[in-house]
Amino acid sequence: MTDISLKVNLGGLVMKNPVTVASGTFGYGIEYDHYFKVSELGAVTVKSLSLKPRPGNKPPRISETPAGLLNAIGLQNVGIEVYLKEKLPLLREKNCTIIANIYGFSPEEYAELAQRLEKEGGADAIEANLSCPNVHDAKASCGPALVAQSPESVAEYTRIIRSATSLPLYIKLSPNVADIREPALAAQEGGADAVALINTLLGMNIDVETRRPCLRNLVGGLSGPAIRPVAVKMVWDAARVLSIPVLGMGGISSPEDAIQFLLAGATAVAVGSATFRRPDAALQIVKGLHDYCARQGIDDIRQLIGALES
Ligand SMILES: Cc1cc2nc3c(=O)[nH]c(=O)nc-3n(C[C@H](O)[C@H](O)[C@H](O)COP(=O)(O)O)c2cc1C
Numbered sequence: 001m002t003d004i005s006l007k008v009n010l011g012g013l014v015m016k017n018p019v020t021v022a023s024g025t026f027g028y029g030i031e032y033d034h035y036f037k038v039s040e041l042g043a044v045t046v047k048s049l050s051l052k053p054r055p056g057n058k059p060p061r062i063s064e065t066p067a068g069l070l071n072a073i074g075l076q077n078v079g080i081e082v083y084l085k086e087k088l089p090l091l092r093e094k095n096c097t098i099i100a101n102i103y104g105f106s107p108e109e110y111a112e113l114a115q116r117l118e119k120e121g122g123a124d125a126i127e128a129n130l131s132c133p134n135v136h137d138a139k140a141s142c143g144p145a146l147v148a149q150s151p152e153s154v155a156e157y158t159r160i161i162r163s164a165t166s167l168p169l170y171i172k173l174s175p176n177v178a179d180i181r182e183p184a185l186a187a188q189e190g191g192a193d194a195v196a197l198i199n200t201l202l203g204m205n206i207d208v209e210t211r212r213p214c215l216r217n218l219v220g221g222l223s224g225p226a227i228r229p230v231a232v233k234m235v236w237d238a239a240r241v242l243s244i245p246v247l248g249m250g251g252i253s254s255p256e257d258a259i260q261f262l263l264a265g266a267t268a269v270a271v272g273s274a275t276f277r278r279p280d281a282a283l284q285i286v287k288g289l290h291d292y293c294a295r296q297g298i299d300d301i302r303q304l305i306g307a308l309e310s
Pocket of ligand 1: 022023024025047048071073075101129132172198199200222223224225227249250251252270271272273274
């Protein structure tokens with residue numbers, strides 16, 4: 001284990017391996033510590049935090065699909081106060097590297113969240129979720145556009161959050177766009193240290209017996225293996241035009257999946273829905289990356305980043 005380095009630097013954050021978890025699929029991290037030592041991950045990414053606690057959407061808010069799942073959780077979270085008081089001390093006690101994902105209803109709210117997190121030692125890096133598909137009323141046709149669907153808004157939000165924190169700042173983007181390079185470049189222009197790709201793809205599931213949508217919110221975000229090829233393509237597209245690194249995610253459930261993202265240009269990866277099948281999925285992927293490097297005679301995992309042959 002000692003002669004292979006899995007260490008990466010994600011926009012200023014040194015991670016002992018390139019594997020974190022996807023926000024919203026791993027609670028606040030500590031819930032999983034009785035399955036495995038969560039500090040063994042490159043970082044723990046916590047559920048989106050907002051200024052005030054949020055109850056989220058009404059159920060049903062999860063629906064299974066072939067090779068994936070639709071969710072419309074609606075950013076249920078304990079709010080920043082409870083996070084700082086009750087969750088953070090446990091994460092710090094366990095020596096976890098923390099990526100705090102934040103959600104606000106204005107650029108100023110994001111900035112306030114980032115500022116508080118930095119001031120109170122609540123994060124080692126910030127991931128700003130500009131791409132949640134589940135907080136708007138779906139009945140209003142497609143709802144208001146996501147911030148991440150407008151490159152101008154992405155640049156503006158990023159600039160404002162950037163000015164509020166010196167922590168590594170990642171901007172989490174949406175796959176629900178025609179060309180991912182535009183918002184990715186806008187995040188870079190606004191001063192982001194990395195982009196996180198991808199959030200969920202908008203989708204719908206209908207119960208044909210009741211003729212009703214399976215989700216109370218009508219539509220939701222699709223995640224899991226079904227979206228992996230879309231995510232790999234978007235990471236590949238973005239990585240070729242950016243000078244900042246990419247945190248890749250979407251359907252990763254095996255070490256080989258994670259390696260696809262690295263080869264496509266991601267510097268690190270996040271494991272999301274796979275954790276629902278196997279709570280230690282992310283740790284198994286760390287181990288599998290090591291085995292792959294050993295098998296391939298690679299002594300530094302960074303050799304794989306963007307190493308796609310074509
Ligand atoms: C149940 C659930 C809740 C999620 N909540 C959040 C969230 O709070 N903030 C966020 O940025 N992304 C959230 N996501 C999106 C994931 O972080 C990730 O981008 C997406 O699920 C793709 O990865 P996966 O296919 O490995 O799950 C959520 C996903 C799921 C399935």
